[in-house]
Amino acid sequence: MSRVRVLVGTRKGAFILASDGKREKWNVSGPHFAGWETYHLKGSPADPNRLYASQTSGWFGQIIQRSSDGGKTWEAPGGGMTMVPGEMPRGESNKFVYDTTPETGKPLTTHQWYDGTQHPWEFKRVWHLEPSLTDPNTVYAGVEDAALFRSTDRGQTWQELAGLRGHGTGPKWQAGAGGMCLHTILIDPSNPARIYIAISAAGAFRTDDAGKTWKPINRGLKSQYIPDPNAEVGHCVHRIALHRSRPNVLFMQKHWDVMRSEDAGDSWHEVSGNLPTDFGFVIDVHAHEPETIYVVPIKSDSEHYPPEGKLRVYRSRTGGNEWQALTKGLPQRDCYVNVLRDAMAVDSLDSCGVYFGTTGGQVYASADAGDSWAPIVRDLPAVLSVEVQTLP
Amino acid sequence: MIRVVLPTHLRTLAHIDGEVKLEVEGQVTQCSVLDALEARYPVLRGTIRDHVTEQRRPFVRFFACEQDLSHQPPDAPLPDAVATGVEPFLVVGAIAGG
Numbered sequence: 001m002s003r004v005r006v007l008v009g010t011r012k013g014a015f016i017l018a019s020d021g022k023r024e025k026w027n028v029s030g031p032h033f034a035g036w037e038t039y040h041l042k043g044s045p046a047d048p049n050r051l052y053a054s055q056t057s058g059w060f061g062q063i064i065q066r067s068s069d070g071g072k073t074w075e076a077p078g079g080g081m082t083m084v085p086g087e088m089p090r091g092e093s094n095k096f097v098y099d100t101t102p103e104t105g106k107p108l109t110t111h112q113w114y115d116g117t118q119h120p121w122e123f124k125r126v127w128h129l130e131p132s133l134t135d136p137n138t139v140y141a142g143v144e145d146a147a148l149f150r151s152t153d154r155g156q157t158w159q160e161l162a163g164l165r166g167h168g169t170g171p172k173w174q175a176g177a178g179g180m181c182l183h184t185i186l187i188d189p190s191n192p193a194r195i196y197i198a199i200s201a202a203g204a205f206r207t208d209d210a211g212k213t214w215k216p217i218n219r220g221l222k223s224q225y226i227p228d229p230n231a232e233v234g235h236c237v238h239r240i241a242l243h244r245s246r247p248n249v250l251f252m253q254k255h256w257d258v259m260r261s262e263d264a265g266d267s268w269h270e271v272s273g274n275l276p277t278d279f280g281f282v283i284d285v286h287a288h289e290p291e292t293i294y295v296v297p298i299k300s301d302s303e304h305y306p307p308e309g310k311l312r313v314y315r316s317r318t319g320g321n322e323w324q325a326l327t328k329g330l331p332q333r334d335c336y337v338n339v340l341r342d343a344m345a346v347d348s349l350d351s352c353g354v355y356f357g358t359t360g361g362q363v364y365a366s367a368d369a370g371d372s373w374a375p376i377v378r379d380l381p382a383v384l385s386v387e388v389q390t391l392p
Numbered sequence: 393m394i395r396v397v398l399p400t401h402l403r404t405l406a407h408i409d410g411e412v413k414l415e416v417e418g419q420v421t422q423c424s425v426l427d428a429l430e431a432r433y434p435v436l437r438g439t440i441r442d443h444v445t446e447q448r449r450p451f452v453r454f455f456a457c458e459q460d461l462s463h464q465p466p467d468a469p470l471p472d473a474v475a476t477g478v479e480p481f482l483v484v485g486a487i488a489g490g
Contacts, residue, residue, distance in 0.1 A: 078435070
């Protein structure tokens with residue numbers, strides 16, 4: 001029987017929740033990296049026991065962790081010794097250094113600060129790790145301040161794909177309230193050279209040549225909170241999702257508005273329809289039904305909790321516009337948690353499982369595509385991310 | 393022999409129990425102590441000072457002999473008591489935000 005492994009990143013460490021295919025009884029392990037913020041952890045599709053995790057701290061910076069046994073044990077792969085002739089050995093550790101070489105395009109040195117002035121790019125943390133679909137040794141990292149890095153040696157060393165920051169609009173990017181983070185990385189399963197990324201608050205971008213060159217894909221987005229609501233960049237995209245069978249169809253939860261693209265992001269149209277509010281962070285697609293999508297409406301950008309104190313997942317079976325509230329098993333009164341952008345995922349069992357985590361420390365699971373929900377855990381630290389692996 | 397005391401999170405990260413004892417060649421400074429520490433425990437590189445600029449991370453402090461040495465130049469000699477191993481060099485996570 002197939003199994004599932006739910007990888008949960010929280011404000012104070014990582015947790016791994018495991019169950020068989022019934023998804024009724026769960027084994028909880030953790031906290032891993034206790035006391036450290038774990039923004040994201042994710043398994044390699046090519047080797048499910050290969051996991052990567054982003055362990056970060058305002059005090060002590062960024063650590064990348066890697067597991068080769070499904071999360072039982074971890075190691076910091078960047079902790080190797082290097083020798084410089086004439087000097088003592090040096091540790092490389094987890095080094096994310098922005099590329100400012102002339103060969104990759106310059107200037108890559110500043111972006112827009114909150115006061116409108118230009119500000120140097122400063123590495124803060126890794127928000128999202130996206131392993132290659134085919135090579136367990138290759139993994140992408142979306143970082144704050146926004147940039148995309150790649151490791152091809154199992155997370156030991158990292159190189160920036162500088163064409164993203166260097167394509168021209170970089171100086172216009174500015175940080176959202178949560179920082180200027182590159183938080184979404186989607187690799188086209190039918191064409192690994194095509195990658196989508198999203199940045200708050202710059203927008204969505206696409207490469208068709210494995211990261212050498214990039215272009216903004218924000219046409220159709222309309223954001224009232226920026227000077228030109230239809231600008232090429234500056235939109236606060238919260239999350240993008242796709243179904244592997246139709247990688248040109250994209251779904252987006254923007255700061256406000258749920259959006260859809262039929263043409264790989266070249267144009268977007270709104271599909272918020274009858275949602276009670278179209279602000280939110282997460283969006284995901286059913287594993288077997290490419291027109292079935294999920295969001296969790298949040299009241300507003302200044303009130304980061306569900307409308308009316310009712311935690312509701314909304315499902316559309318029509319690719320948007322027509323939404324149905326899913327409430328069975330979810331708190332329908334006095335609930336004021338948030339569900340952050342990386343905190344929803346689906347499994348690929350026959351009855352698709354849907355999972356999401358809250359800032360209140362609950363991880364909810366539905367083994368019936370959202371019809372009913374139950375908490376796997378109720379009292380974790382605030383949940384930052386949820387990923388799911390479906391295992392044989 | 394230089395004695396270094398690290399905060400809990402860094403001891404856990406580097407799999408260290410108790411104090412670290414380091415041999416430091418030449419003058420004993422913040423820089424030379426951290427060089428030796430990072431050479432022994434490469435995973436700590438980047439956690440105490442920046443990879444590139446080697447500046448102290450903002451929420452890390454250096455104490456010794458009941459003094460805050462955080463704002464001393466990295467190449468300034470550490471107190472004799474640290475250099476001779478009588479007192480430890482303390483790497484501390486700042487209280488701010490904790």
